[in-house]
Structure formats: C-alpha cells, structure tokens
Amino acid sequence: MKNNLLDIPVLSSADSHFTRQLEGRLDRRMLVDSKVTNAVAEILAAVRSRGDAAVLEYTKKFDHRDAGSLKDLVISRDQLQMALDRLPESDSVALRHAAERIRAYHEKQKQSSWHYQEADGSVYGQKILPLEKVGIYVPGGKASYPSSMLMLGIPAQVAGVQNITATVPTAFDPDNAGSNLVCAAAALAGVSQMITIGGAQAIAAMAYGTETIQRVDKITGPGNIYVTVAKRMVFGEVGIDMVAGPSELTVICDGGTNPDWIAMDLFSQAEHDEQAQSILISPDRKYLELVLASINKLLPAMERQEIIRASMENRGMLIHVASLDEAVQISNSIAPEHLELSVADPESLLAKVENAGAVFLGRFTAEALGDYCAGPSHVLPTSGTARFFSALGVYDFQKRSSIISCSPVGAHRLVRTAATLARRESLTAHAKSAEYRLQDLD
Amino acid sequence: MKNNLLDIPVLSSADSHFTRQLEGRLDRRMLVDSKVTNAVAEILAAVRSRGDAAVLEYTKKFDHRDAGSLKDLVISRDQLQMALDRLPESDSVALRHAAERIRAYHEKQKQSSWHYQEADGSVYGQKILPLEKVGIYVPGGKASYPSSMLMLGIPAQVAGVQNITATVPTAFDPDNAGSNLVCAAAALAGVSQMITIGGAQAIAAMAYGTETIQRVDKITGPGNIYVTVAKRMVFGEVGIDMVAGPSELTVICDGGTNPDWIAMDLFSQAEHDEQAQSILISPDRKYLELVLASINKLLPAMERQEIIRASMENRGMLIHVASLDEAVQISNSIAPEHLELSVADPESLLAKVENAGAVFLGRFTAEALGDYCAGPSHVLPTSGTARFFSALGVYDFQKRSSIISCSPVGAHRLVRTAATLARRESLTAHAKSAEYRLQDLD
Numbered sequence: 001m002k003n004n005l006l007d008i009p010v011l012s013s014a015d016s017h018f019t020r021q022l023e024g025r026l027d028r029r030m031l032v033d034s035k036v037t038n039a040v041a042e043i044l045a046a047v048r049s050r051g052d053a054a055v056l057e058y059t060k061k062f063d064h065r066d067a068g069s070l071k072d073l074v075i076s077r078d079q080l081q082m083a084l085d086r087l088p089e090s091d092s093v094a095l096r097h098a099a100e101r102i103r104a105y106h107e108k109q110k111q112s113s114w115h116y117q118e119a120d121g122s123v124y125g126q127k128i129l130p131l132e133k134v135g136i137y138v139p140g141g142k143a144s145y146p147s148s149m150l151m152l153g154i155p156a157q158v159a160g161v162q163n164i165t166a167t168v169p170t171a172f173d174p175d176n177a178g179s180n181l182v183c184a185a186a187a188l189a190g191v192s193q194m195i196t197i198g199g200a201q202a203i204a205a206m207a208y209g210t211e212t213i214q215r216v217d218k219i220t221g222p223g224n225i226y227v228t229v230a231k232r233m234v235f236g237e238v239g240i241d242m243v244a245g246p247s248e249l250t251v252i253c254d255g256g257t258n259p260d261w262i263a264m265d266l267f268s269q270a271e272h273d274e275q276a277q278s279i280l281i282s283p284d285r286k287y288l289e290l291v292l293a294s295i296n297k298l299l300p301a302m303e304r305q306e307i308i309r310a311s312m313e314n315r316g317m318l319i320h321v322a323s324l325d326e327a328v329q330i331s332n333s334i335a336p337e338h339l340e341l342s343v344a345d346p347e348s349l350l351a352k353v354e355n356a357g358a359v360f361l362g363r364f365t366a367e368a369l370g371d372y373c374a375g376p377s378h379v380l381p382t383s384g385t386a387r388f389f390s391a392l393g394v395y396d397f398q399k400r401s402s403i404i405s406c407s408p409v410g411a412h413r414l415v416r417t418a419a420t421l422a423r424r425e426s427l428t429a430h431a432k433s434a435e436y437r438l439q440d441l442d
Numbered sequence: 443m444k445n446n447l448l449d450i451p452v453l454s455s456a457d458s459h460f461t462r463q464l465e466g467r468l469d470r471r472m473l474v475d476s477k478v479t480n481a482v483a484e485i486l487a488a489v490r491s492r493g494d495a496a497v498l499e500y501t502k503k504f505d506h507r508d509a510g511s512l513k514d515l516v517i518s519r520d521q522l523q524m525a526l527d528r529l530p531e532s533d534s535v536a537l538r539h540a541a542e543r544i545r546a547y548h549e550k551q552k553q554s555s556w557h558y559q560e561a562d563g564s565v566y567g568q569k570i571l572p573l574e575k576v577g578i579y580v581p582g583g584k585a586s587y588p589s590s591m592l593m594l595g596i597p598a599q600v601a602g603v604q605n606i607t608a609t610v611p612t613a614f615d616p617d618n619a620g621s622n623l624v625c626a627a628a629a630l631a632g633v634s635q636m637i638t639i640g641g642a643q644a645i646a647a648m649a650y651g652t653e654t655i656q657r658v659d660k661i662t663g664p665g666n667i668y669v670t671v672a673k674r675m676v677f678g679e680v681g682i683d684m685v686a687g688p689s690e691l692t693v694i695c696d697g698g699t700n701p702d703w704i705a706m707d708l709f710s711q712a713e714h715d716e717q718a719q720s721i722l723i724s725p726d727r728k729y730l731e732l733v734l735a736s737i738n739k740l741l742p743a744m745e746r747q748e749i750i751r752a753s754m755e756n757r758g759m760l761i762h763v764a765s766l767d768e769a770v771q772i773s774n775s776i777a778p779e780h781l782e783l784s785v786a787d788p789e790s791l792l793a794k795v796e797n798a799g800a801v802f803l804g805r806f807t808a809e810a811l812g813d814y815c816a817g818p819s820h821v822l823p824t825s826g827t828a829r830f831f832s833a834l835g836v837y838d839f840q841k842r843s844s845i846i847s848c849s850p851v852g853a854h855r856l857v858r859t860a861a862t863l864a865r866r867e868s869l870t871a872h873a874k875s876a877e878y879r880l881q882d883l884d
Contacts, residue, residue, distance in 0.1 A: 094859045094862035105566055126551070127792070132796065146866065146867070181863075232677060236674060239831060267875065268869070268874075271870075304869075354571060358845075359843055362847055364850050366876050368860055368876045372859060372876075373856050375846070376845075377844070386841065386843070387574065387681075391844040395842075400832035401798045402801070403800075403801055404802050404811070405803035405804055405807055406807040411806040411807065414815050414816060417539045418813070421540060422814060424533065426620075426745075429706060429746065434808050
C-alpha cells in the first residue's frame with residue numbers, strides 16, 4: 001500500500017536548506033518556451049491580417065470545431081437570456097444567489113469622480129468613467145466555468161461597461177447543463193455577446209477586432225499558457241488585467257482545525273490542474289502528520305484523484321515553522337493567490353499579511369466559498385505577483401482622467417513655479433506658454 | 443520667405459477623406475522594429491545573468507560613461523538631501539511649491555482598507571497596502587527632469603512606499619543646476635536611492651535585481667522606445683504602470699482665446715521631441731488661420747524651433763469642425779494624453795469627454811501648468827491608450843487583497859450555492875471542501 005501514499009515533501013523552516021527548497025518548489029521563473037511564443041506571434045499576426053477566416057482556422061485546428069462562419073459561434077444577448085430563463089430551479093437559485101452576492105460586494109468598490117475647489121476658484125479632481133468595451137476570457141475546454149463568467153462579468157457590469165464581449169473555448173450545447181449555466185451566467189453579468197472561441201486566437205480577435213468581433217479596450221480573465229502569452233503580447237494596444245499562472249493556495253493552521261477540512265481545502269486547489277500548488281504551514285508538527293494522514297485517507301474517494309495526486313506531488317508542500325508569526329513571514333515571501341488563516345485569532349495574523357490575492361479568515365471560511373459566492377472576484381494574482389497585482393475589481397473596468405481648471409488668479413499663482421522649473425529643463429516654450437497667461441492680468 | 447512657413451495640414455471634418463487622413467496622421471500602429479526587440483532581449487538576458495557587470499558595460503556603450511563599479515553610480519539618500527539643502531533660493535521655492543501641490547492632490551487619491559459586516563457576523567472587504575519596493579524611471583539624456591521625479595515619486599510616497607529606487611540616465615554633476623534639482627526633487631519625493639543609469643539596462647536591473655540594485659515590485663515612468671519595449675518584456679515578473687509613446691496635446695478652442703496663447707501651447711507640446719503631436723480643433727475656420735499666423739510669427743523666437751518645426755510638420759494638425767460637440771467626438775476618438783478645453787463653457791464640454799489622460803479647462807489653464815505644479819501627475823496615457831490606461835496615481839502604488847471571513851452561520855448559508863456550482867464545473871473537491879464545514883453545525 002505504501003506506493004499509493006502521496007509523496008509530498010514536509011519541509012522545516014529550521015532546516016539550513018529551507019529557503020532554497022522553498023524557492024525551488026515555488027518555481028517562480030517565468031520562462032516561456034520560445035515555441036509557444038512563436039506559435040502565439042503567428043496566431044496574432046494571422047488574426048490581425050485575416051480576421052474571421054484565421055479565427056475559424058485555428059478553432060478548427062486546436063478546438064476541433066468546424067464552423068462555416070464566425071457568426072455561427074456568436075451567442076447573442078437574446079440567446080443568453082433564454083438560457084437563463086430556462087435554467088432548472090436549483091441551478092437558477094444557486095447562480096442568482098452567487099451573482100447577487102458578487103454584485104453586492106463589487107458595488108462597494110465602485111469609485112466615482114471627485115473634485116475640490118481652491119480658494120481662488122480653481123478646481124482639481126478626477127473624472128472616473130467605465131471603459132467602453134471590454135473582453136472577458138472565460139477559461140474552459142474540458143469543463144465550463146459559470147463562476148468565472150460571473151467573477152469577470154459582474155465587476156465590469158458594476159463599473160457600468162456597456163459593451164462586454166465574452167469568449168469561451170467550449171462549444172455551446174443547449175442539451176448540456178454546464179453549457180446552459182455559462183450562458184445564463186453571461187446573461188446575469190450583462191454580457192453583450194458571447195463567442196465560443198478560445199486560445200490566442202480569441203485574445204487576438206478581441207485585441208484587433210475582426211469582421212464579426214468588435215475590438216475591445218481591455219481584456220481580462222485567466223487562461224492557459226497560450227492565452228497568457230497572447231495577453232502579454234497585445235498589452236499596450238489594449239489593456240489587460242494581469243499575467244496569470246497556475247492557481248495556488250497557502251493554508252496557515254495553528255493545529256486546531258479538523259485535519260479533514262484542511263486536506264479537502266488542499267485538494268480543492270490541487271484538483272484544478274497538475275501545476276496547481278497547495279501549501280500548508282503550521283507550527284504544530286503533529287498536526288502536519290494528521291493532515292497528511294487525512295490526505296492519504298481521503299484521496300482515493302476523490303473524483304479527480306489523478307490530477308490531485310500529480311499536483312500535490314509536483315508542487316505541494318507541508319511546512320513546519322517555529323511560530324504563526326514565522327508562518328506569515330513565509331507566506332508573505334510566497335505571496336499566495338489564496339491564503340487561509342485557519343487559526344483561533346485570524347485578525348491578529350491578518351494585520352501582518354502583506355502579499356496575498358485573497359485572505360480567508362477563520363476555520364469556517366473554506367477557500368471554495370470564495371471561488372463561487374462569498375462576493376470578491378476569484379480572479380486573483382498568482383505566482384507571487386500579489387506583490388504588485390491586485391484582486392480583479394471594479395477599478396479594473398474604470399478609467400481615470402485628471403481634471404485641472406485654473407481660475408485666472410489660480411493660474412497666476414502657478415506661473416512662476418512652472419516657468420522656473422521649465423527653464424531648468426530647457427523647455428522654454430513650456431515656460432512661455434504659462435507666462436502668456438499673465439499678459440491679461442498684469 | 444514662404445519656405446520658412448510651417449507646413450502643417452489643415453483638415454476639415456466635412457471632407458470625405460477626413461477619417462482616413464486623421465488616422466493616418468495619428469499613426470497608432472504599435473509596430474516595433476525587430477532590431478529594437480532583439481537588442482532589448484539581449485540586454486535583459488545579459489543583466490539577468492551578469493548583473494552589475496552587464497549594466498556597467500551597457501552604460502559605457504550607450505551613455506558613454508565609464509564607472510569602475512555600479513556603486514559609483516548610486517546617489518545615496520544623504521547625497522540627495524544635501525542637494526536639496528544646497529539648492530539656490532529660487533529653485534528651492536519653485537521645487538517645494540510644486541512638490542506641495544502635487545502632494546496635496548495625491549493625498550486625495552489615497553485609498554484605505556474597507557470592510558463591512560453582514561448580519562450573521564461574516565466580514566467582507568479589502569485590505570489596501572502600499573507596494574513594498576518600487577522603481578521609478580525618470581527619463582533624461584539631453585536634459586534633466588526634476589518635474590518627472592516629483593510626478594513619479596510623490597504618488598509612491600503618498601501611497602506609503604518605503605523603498606523607492608529612481609534611475610536617471612544622466613550623470614550626476616554637482617556643478618550643474620539641473621542635476622542638483624533632480625537630486626533635490628528625489629529627496630522631496632522620498633526616494634531611497636537614485637542610480638544614474640538608463641535605457642533597457644536600468645529596467646532590467648530594477649526588474650531582476652543585481653549585486654548593487656535591489657529587485658523592485660513595480661516599475662513606473664516613461665522612456666524612449668528601448669525603455670518601453672523593456673518594460674513590456676518584464677511585465678508579469680514585475681508590475682509596470684503603462685506603455686507610453688510620444689507626448690501629445692489636443693486643444694479644442696471656440697475661437698475666443700488669444701491665438702498666441704494657443705500657438706504657444708502647441709509649441710510647448712511640440713518642443714518635447716520630433717514625434718510629439720500637437721492638434722488644434724475649432725469650429726471657427728478664421729481662428730485656425732489666426733493661430734497659424736501666430737505659429738509662423740512666434741516660431742523664429744523659439745529656442746527649440748528645429749524640434750518644434752519637425753514635430754508640427756511630422757504630426758501636427760489643425761482641424762476645422764462643424765461644432766464644439768463634433769470637436770469632442772473627434773477628441774474622444776483620438777483619446778489624447780492632454781486635452782485643453784479652451785472655450786467659454788468648458789464644464790459642459792467636459793461632460794462629453796470620454797477618453798483623455800488629463801483635461802485642462804478654460805482659457806487660463808495652460809497645459810504647461812499641469813506639467814509642473816497644478817497637482818495631478820504628468821505621467822499620462824499616450825497614443826490613444828487613455829481608452830484603458832489612467833493618469834498615474836497613488837492607486838498605482840497600492841495593492842489590494844480581498845478579505846473573506848465567514849462566521850459558522852455565514853459559511854452555512856453559502857455552502858449549498860458553492861457546492862451546486864462546483865459540481866456543475868466538475869470540481870467535486872471544491873464542493874466537499876465547502877460541505878465539510880457543515881459537519882459541526884448539523
């Protein structure tokens with residue numbers, strides 16, 4: 001039976017090789033195979049020059065779907081609404097509950113224009129507007145992800161985006177419950193049109209526009225390595241949300257949570273794919289052994305046990321530390337996408353958390369609740385990028401313009417400063433442009 | 443004398459070729475020469491593998507400066523402070539005035555953590571923190587830009603960033619007023635260390651770290667094409683603010699502003715470099731002629747007249763439109779970095795503005811005032827990217843983590859929804875992870 005036990009390393013922060021072991025296992029190098037880069041560059045160029053025809057060819061080649069026209073792959077707003085209307089009761093209740101909660105949370109994130117007036121009558125501020133056209137890439141392939149449709153679409157909808165294009169790589173099948181649920185989610189999220197295409201060709205179509213697909217201003221949503229590389233390549237011509245890698249979870253536990261719960265949380269992360277990463281950190285060595293026992297006990301009953309096993313053996317870790325404080329320090333260096341603080345006093349640990357996409361506090365807050373319906377988006381920074389990327393939010397779908405309105409007196413007060421600095425920068429036309437405004441006042 | 447007149451096109455929106463003419467002149471294709479891409483890739487790889495030594499080699503090769511050690515190019519916090527303390531009175535007054543105003547504006551942008559509690563005791567929110575380490579790239583070369591140091595550094599400082607690394611391509615010269623002013627600006631902006639390097643090698647050093655330069659979490663600031671390409675290439679391993687191109691200004695004028703003022707505003711944009719773009723839109727055809735006359739009258743007295751002439755002839759435009767409303771529509775399609783509304787009622791036009799980095803309202807608000815001391819950052823989206831990028835702000839130096847804290851009852855209320863959706867996505871470990879939390883409650 002020994003051979004069936006999971007081979008997952010147990011590290012100790014007291015080990016002199018610990019940092020090296022941790023970094024090796026995190027594997028944060030963003031090395032992209034030049035074959036992938038070249039393939040993506042070719043797809044982008046083809047879609048840019050040949051539009052619909054190129055998108056159809058790649059959809060046939062990679063997704064094995066043959067459509068006569070790209071228009072056949074467009075699911076209209078009416079069709080999305082129809083899927084929502086026809087949803088089975090239990091699906092409808094769950095989807096609407098999740099959508100309502102996600103919407104309520106994001107309403108709190110919405111930013112509004114602001115300004116202030118100075119005594120001389122000058123006004124300064126910022127005008128904040130929704131983006132006009134956005135694209136959301138909902139991953140898929142083997143399964144459908146209605147939750148991702150909600151998590152990407154609702155923040156855009158709350159921002160006030162009027163034109164939301166969604167792409168999903170999976171063919172629409174009206175007899176498939178998951179497929180209908182994705183469409184229904186799109187309807188709830190205010191998606192204008194959904195197109196059943198994926199990969200780099202979907203990113204190219206949204207970035208450049210084709211005969212059938214309108215060019216968007218920003219593309220959001222995670223995908224496989226081709227999608228990620230394509231998003232990086234089009235960045236600058238369109239906005240993108242972030243550069244995403246495999247999903248990950250770090251759990252800090254004081255030893256007081258039912259080990260089966262934690263094992264299942266680690267599985268929930270690992271079942272995504274073989275490169276997903278599940279990490280447990282605890283100051284209680286005995287507890288790590290208990291969780292390991294739970295892992296081995298529960299694994300055989302898991303439907304996706306092959307993926308879970310591969311993921312846990314490839315990238316999983318159990319880490320023994322001296323204290324909860326040290327656990328947070330290590331977590332800050334990991335900068336995990338998801339961080340569970342499964343401890344008696346999560347608030348005091350939260351105060352020390354610096355880098356994490358989302359933090360789940362307390363023993364009852366399973367990370368999976370956040371994946372579906374707690375409220376915040378599950379589109380989060382991965383691979384240590386929580387050091388600088390943030391959870392997807394309404395702010396990602398808003399643009400901000402500075403507002404400057406100088407009264408004659410207000411302008412007068414700024415001229416000398418502007419002109420002095422401009423001349424030090426050898427920009428004399430700048431200086432004169434400011435000084436000309438004095439003519440009418442003097 | 444005819445040959446000395448500026449050759450700047452006057453377009454009319456009534457012309458059937460207008461859109462094509464406008465788009466041709468805007469030239470929004472982001473086509474980067476593969477020679478540049480390859481050169482940058484080589485620099486990035488060299489700095490990643492050989493650190494300080496590679497940075498020194500490229501600084502010698504491109505900037506013609508030969509340092510024995512990269513440490514010789516580091517200006518410490520103490521040296522920056524010394525430059526500030528020794529500043530001539532008029533420079534000091536101007537710099538401090540600008541810094542104060544920029545700080546006051548950005549204080550209003552700072553976002554704080556927020557949360558709300560539901561009736562069942564669950565708490566949701568967002569923890570907002572400053573980034574830990576940021577890099578600011580202050581462009582230079584021929585001139586020094588203390589204003590850019592303030593505009594990049596102060597938003598980071600207001601956000602609470604503790605470790606700010608600034609790079610400037612220009613050698614530090616204690617006998618040069620501009621050089622001292624850049625150092626003094628760095629001191630006021632809370633810069634931790636300044637390094638006199640530039641180009642792709644500076645971006646690489648900040649993105650990967652070297653023996654002397656600490657790796658940063660995010661790099662902000664505009665630069666030449668090598669800097670821009672380098673920023674795009676390191677994006678994902680570090681954050682970046684935006685992808686910047688040449689600077690531009692669009693002025694909408696109703697014909698009521700002194701034509702000399704507008705001519706000088708267009709010059710102030712054009713004097714940046716040969717690829718800068720100055721556009722004037724007016725419904726008053728006579729006024730366009732008056733401004734053209736002012737341009738030709740004033741140009742010979744400009745110190746940077748060669749650059750201004752090249753820029754205006756390469757990329758400048760005067761556009762005649764039917765109405766101010768049409769002027770705003772065209773401006774929205776341009777999505778200019780800077781937009782002047784030099785009209786009698788700028789507020790009513792502002793309501794129709796959708797895409798612009800910064801908007802300058804009224805006849806007295808010269809764009810140059812915003813470049814130095816009005817308050818908002820002059821680091822703004824260019825080349826039409828105001829459709830999705832925003833003015834640099836405090837938010838660029840903050841990171842946001844979602845907070846989810848479910849009470850036992852709160853978790854219970856979410857479990858069925860999460861489990862239903864998870865099973866539809868074939869993610870059964872997710873479903874079970876949520877359901878396990880019910881065990882203690884049932």
